[in-house]
Amino acid sequence: MVHPDNDRGFERFVTFLDAIVAIAITLLVLPLVELTADVDEYDSVNQLLRENKSELWAFLLSFLVVSRFWFAQHDSVRHLVRYDQRAANLLMLWAVTIVFLPFPTALMAEAEDNATTKVLYIGTLIATMLVLAVFEAYLRAHPELTDADPEHDLDPVVGIVNVLMLLLALAITLATPATSYFPILLLLVAGPIANGWRRLRGRGDRRTSVGE
């Protein structure tokens, strides 16, 4: 039985999740802030910036990734009309991967060429997308929790393509270390590829919260 207070409780839960993501995305700047304490060890501010380019890229890349993941979660969650224990657990599991991300981000800034770092960083991203994909599968199997039209709002192809792009990115950067973390930008084409696939099958784009 779903309790009548579920609605308000669910609103609180979603706001709680959003706050966690907002904090995690903002904490990404902390390694940059800490850099400035060592400014005396450099000849100049220019040199500090030059020698810590990887910190700056790590910040921008993780900001981009977390913000895309937030929109992806937003798209999945917005049709929920109630939730149950398993949906809540899956979303908290999703949150732990987001909260964890500042760690591989900082590691990437310090030891970007290291294979373990790459596996840890991209592996965390894959975990985030996989948990969200499982969450969407759970919603498809429990239509009573959502007012979504599964075909247009919860098509699994988007999540699958995102995970595939990340696996491909990991393979490329491990095979050709010089590509560094740029293969992760393959994420940017995951949406168009998934929607291209949908169109081939006679459907429009998967609907998102931001309309068109």
Place this chain on the structure above:
Amino acid sequence: MVHPDNDRGFERFVTFLDAIVAIAITLLVLPLVELTADVDEYDSVNQLLRENKSELWAFLLSFLVVSRFWFAQHDSVRHLVRYDQRAANLLMLWAVTIVFLPFPTALMAEAEDNATTKVLYIGTLIATMLVLAVFEAYLRAHPELTDADPEHDLDPVVGIVNVLMLLLALAITLATPATSYFPILLLLVAGPIANGWRRLRGRGDRRTSVGE
């Protein structure tokens, strides 16, 4: 007399509490982020991860614990229709134990085998659950503050079992240090035990905000 603006004020207060918990749970990653500054002192990233396994476990365990505590508080608070000074004070006391937790968490990562650390960490968890139990007792004694059905929404047995499990966990880890912090996972069976007890007495599960 409860002021008519109490409702909106109460909403603000609950959101304020939720924001505090969201921040505290996200700050748990900071000791991991700071680890990365010392990456040069290790032979490799692998070694850094291996030698700091306790930091990673501390992060995951505290994330799990805080997220469970948030749901527990959520279950107690969702039936409030107004609040008074004592209810507010109890919830702020609850919040201070949550905000404090990153300290024993970081200590646990640095000195996990130390008995004082264990008492401090598990003691903080017990404090959190005890304050919440007192808060629920206060609600049972002041039905005018809540629309809960005390028997189904505020049964004290849940809080009591949680505290007992934590005391048991503390006893086990002090008696058998090799068990480390794993006995805390006894928390996971507190809910089933409490509900089993309720069923024995002819009641269903205690109701929670997540339905079922």
Place this chain on the structure above:
Amino acid sequence: MVHPDNDRGFERFVTFLDAIVAIAITLLVLPLVELTADVDEYDSVNQLLRENKSELWAFLLSFLVVSRFWFAQHDSVRHLVRYDQRAANLLMLWAVTIVFLPFPTALMAEAEDNATTKVLYIGTLIATMLVLAVFEAYLRAHPELTDADPEHDLDPVVGIVNVLMLLLALAITLATPATSYFPILLLLVAGPIANGWRRLRGRGDRRTSVGE
């Protein structure tokens, strides 16, 4: 002219302020977290706790103070039905004193007996209360912004007594350093004194958001 969208804009502003306070109160734990990095410099965890008692007190005291200040601001703001530029500026000025507080708190933990530290810490608290008192005076002078009954909701005596108690606390701790920061607890009697004064003049307690 007050724009019709003022309402929603004002809600956003209040939530923004609340989020700032929630973050500032949670950041108070960071000096404690950083302590743990030096655990190897101590003989034991017990010794670390003993030698850093002032950090623990600083945390608890500032948590108590910020949480009281949040309720005080809550009481002033809850009757606002719209806002203007000056009200917004005063509330942001209030926020800057709250965001600043983790600095004197950390200073107090490191150099608690220092007179400058005491002036800075208690001075910041006085600034917070003074700005709120000015904000309330502004509301009394602009009844169109609020649905408050000035006599019962915005009586200046509460703010005045709070500031007097803090000035008294500063005088006591400077005159008798051994009292440390305990005189700040005089804040706890500010409310009862203000309400005693109101009763002497034939009024009930000043109304607060938490009812009674």
Place this chain on the structure above:
Amino acid sequence: MVHPDNDRGFERFVTFLDAIVAIAITLLVLPLVELTADVDEYDSVNQLLRENKSELWAFLLSFLVVSRFWFAQHDSVRHLVRYDQRAANLLMLWAVTIVFLPFPTALMAEAEDNATTKVLYIGTLIATMLVLAVFEAYLRAHPELTDADPEHDLDPVVGIVNVLMLLLALAITLATPATSYFPILLLLVAGPIANGWRRLRGRGDRRTSVGE
């Protein structure tokens, strides 16, 4: 097609943005908190405060700037009735400049006289204002997204004057380093100048969320 759930989704997005700004503005205090760890290296707390005046100014200036930018964004966003992908992207781009600001702020505290620092700090501010100006231009070109009266709510002259003032501030501080970061206070006259220009053209002040 704009999905009917767009409204609620948009509310969540705006709250998410606000939370990011609230966190970024609060993190500005962290370099001050970290200062206190070195208190033993100074003769006295007075000396610590004297020698780190630039940190204190950097904190206050950035707090002022971020709070003004939040109000500016608030003014632009409050008339949105729905959003699309480009509007969302522009607002996230705006957010990244805000989240980044604690880095140039900390750099400014450490190396305030350095020309690169000045370009980075003021350049970040210019980026924030430019992205907001582009966002407003986008809204003017897509009136279906907003219920604003473009002439009174989205007049580009405000954004243009803000950017001009920052460029002027950058030129002044680079030409006359002794002026330090004070020229940034030119931002305070950007509003009056923009509104003066509007009045010359027979219009009232540009409307803002805070009424008047």
